Amino acid sequence: MPTVTLTRKAQFSAAHFYDRPELSDAENQQLFYACSNRHGHGHNYTAWVTVQGPVDPATGMAVNLKDLKTVLNDVIVTPLDHKNLNHEIAFFKNQIPTVENITGYLWDELQAPLGELGLVLVRLKLVENEDLYAEYLGEAA
């Protein structure tokens, strides 16, 4: 059976800000510029989730897209869409919700649900805006 990769998109709109509570307002502003505004700002994020798995000869599919879409909704969209990442996502109570950290967080959250579908996550690309995106391919630093 050929093994192919399949990429599915998930989108969510969320607010965030960058802040280190041990620093002063001035220090946070110097470190994070406009992103330090504690009232938050927002993005329309796009997550491109690339999974890998064998193609079932009976269906021609590596995964039923309905099942993949359910996982992405349950892990990405429902928890994050129209939320304030700093205030409403436990992981980001003490981790700065940069596009890099959100990518790493979602990678970890997706492992088990995708594994249950017989899929391996091989690439996660998170686009914050048209000029900035992060990617993780599962490599250790």
Add this chain to the structure above:
Amino acid sequence: MSSATAKKLYLTRRYDFSASHRLYNPTFSDDKNWAVFRQCNNPNGHGHNYELEVTVSGVSQEMTGMVVDIVALDEAVKTRVLDLCDHKNLNLDVPFMADMIPTVENIAVAFWRQLVDHIPLPARLHRIRVVETRNNAAEYFGEGASS
């Protein structure tokens, strides 16, 4: 990969610049230049709205949550590439591209060489991607690298 293991992340920043160029080899005859480069050999030049993607690799820094200081990266790209190429003629106006045919491939390599030693530490330059039109783009991963 456990959540506790430091992750090697890639962060890409995208930029725009507009430039003109002509593709030709000065050692070729006119006929050969037209045959090889076709309309790209137009002696009056032509232009593109280029897109540049600069991808760096590294870990999320504990203090900032970022792989790289984006403001510092933007400044390096601005001073070493964009200011030198935007609204310029790549054949005539760009010192670091002198004596090279400014194909999208060569542009990607030239931009790599301009930036590789100027990426804010501890991030490292991973990939330069230059988009010439919606139908063609070049990527470069550095000397001797495999994608």
